[in-house]
Amino acid sequence: MITSRVHVNQVGYLTGGPKGATLVCAEDSPQQWQLRAATGEVLAEGDTVPRGLDPSSGSRVHTVDFSAVRTPAARVHLVADGATSPSFAIGGGLYDRLLHDALTVFTLQRSGVAIGADVAGAQYARAAGHLGMEPNLGDTQVSPLPRGAAFTNHGADLYAGWSGDYVVDGSGGWYDAGDQGKYVVNGGIAVAQLLGLVERALRAGQDAGPGTPAALALDEARWELDWMVRMQVAPGLRLAGMVHHKLHDERWTPLPTLPALDPQRRFVHRPSTAATLNLAAVAAQVARLMAVADPEYAARMLEVARTAYRAARANPVLLAPDTNVIANFGGGPYNDSEVDDEFYWAAAELYLTTGEAGYLADLRDNPYHLGGAKPAFVPQGFDWRDVAAWARMQLAVVDSPLPERDEVRVSLVGAAEHLLAHDEPFGHLYSPPDGRYAWGSNGMVANCAGIVAAASDVSGDPRLRDGALAGIDYLLGRNAMGLSYVTGHGSAYAHHQHSRWYARSLDPSLPDPPPGTLSGGPNSDVPDPVSAPLAGRPAQRCYVDDVQAFGVNEMAVNWNSALAWLVAFAASQGDGLPAA
């Protein structure tokens, strides 16, 4: 496939929003651009801005700014330097379908329940996975990983003698990604973002009734949260109140493997401080959100959160190790050796929900708080491992009597200004200092734009809003690959995200990933055999749309939650024009 040299948001631009595109062009002088209707009629024209060599793409590029065009059009394209862009729309409501699709992806990831044809069509219907029925060997009665099973080949036990002689009902929740593991810390940030989407909708006075995106997000968040609660160690057992870090297969299964056909033994792994604090944070968040609608549930969740937080304080350095050092360990590590940020997040949510002095004191003592030794905001944004930025955002956007709330808000706006100052020629706000894109860079791209979006919510500054909106363009085609990283959205999009059941390229009877699935995206480390030959390429080009390229092209719940939160922000802008 030959992609155009004019990279645009292939879904389109809001009528009153920013409109930027990127032209790959070796010329140093400005080039004429034209916006043309499908008929060829020229709707607008101007000159490009040469930007020279862009290291992230390895190309010489120009930017095109056609924000001044404020006339809706169903199908237009840009022409510059003899090249024509894919077509796109200018209008309102452009993100509504994308939001619905991005959220439906979660329903399709559900474990322990049959997926009916009503969710996303017959090709996505499948049997329930991991409900204690053969050939599955989980997830209703799952044992702790046996002692000795986490031995490295140097004889070290990653779990330091931990095991247990109990069973856990680990059914339900979402499959994390293209694998069928279930990981509390990745579920945690995804739940937080879905609940955050609901909270934002309520703050903005949007309808959150049945059938709305907010209602869908809340259902999905609660589905996962119920599973996270089941991962909490029961009273009376060793490490009671702590939360098992993960539940996954003993060995990796091949592609394709449908959930209901996974024959591997599955185990829960040692509890971790990080997983425990994830549960504390999101259980506290949902308790606040549901306080009026379902006080009994809210009270139960607040108790879960308090118990988890107490347990984490009592076990503050039970760190999840890098289990990838053991070959074919059957699941991802989600290792994290620094949990001050998780403590910050849990204290923040518990404070926002209860207003209690103890949580406030913990929050203020945390090195990630204002004036502390560790920065809450970094150029990479945030992800499942580094959650301080998310915690700070919550402190800024959720109503509370926090005395330093103004300073918190100023810090968020300052972080947004820093992200905007990178001024990447592809309009995205992710700009890692070493220039190397991380595993799941597309999630980072979405979260960086999310920070700016949240800042625009607190400050009302239209420049921040426009920066956040422009930050979405990259994901939908304004990138060096000229590809929309969201299945089903745009004219050229990723089809082959790594998944054990959306593996059509391996088995034609299986479907492609569902519409709304975000690919993890370029990863400078190219850690899988298919992407490995791309080593050394410019960051944006460390990508291939291949089902086996798990290091650059997987799907995962945390990336889709980042997308959903951001797209909800964009959708809430309507056509982007100031209210009449």
Ligand code: 9MR
């Ligand atoms: O998203 C995770 C990324 O930050 C890590 O660098 C990487 C390696 O540890 O793992 C990623 O998470 C994967 C997990 O380990 C297993 N399920 C699929 C996840 C997405 O690729």
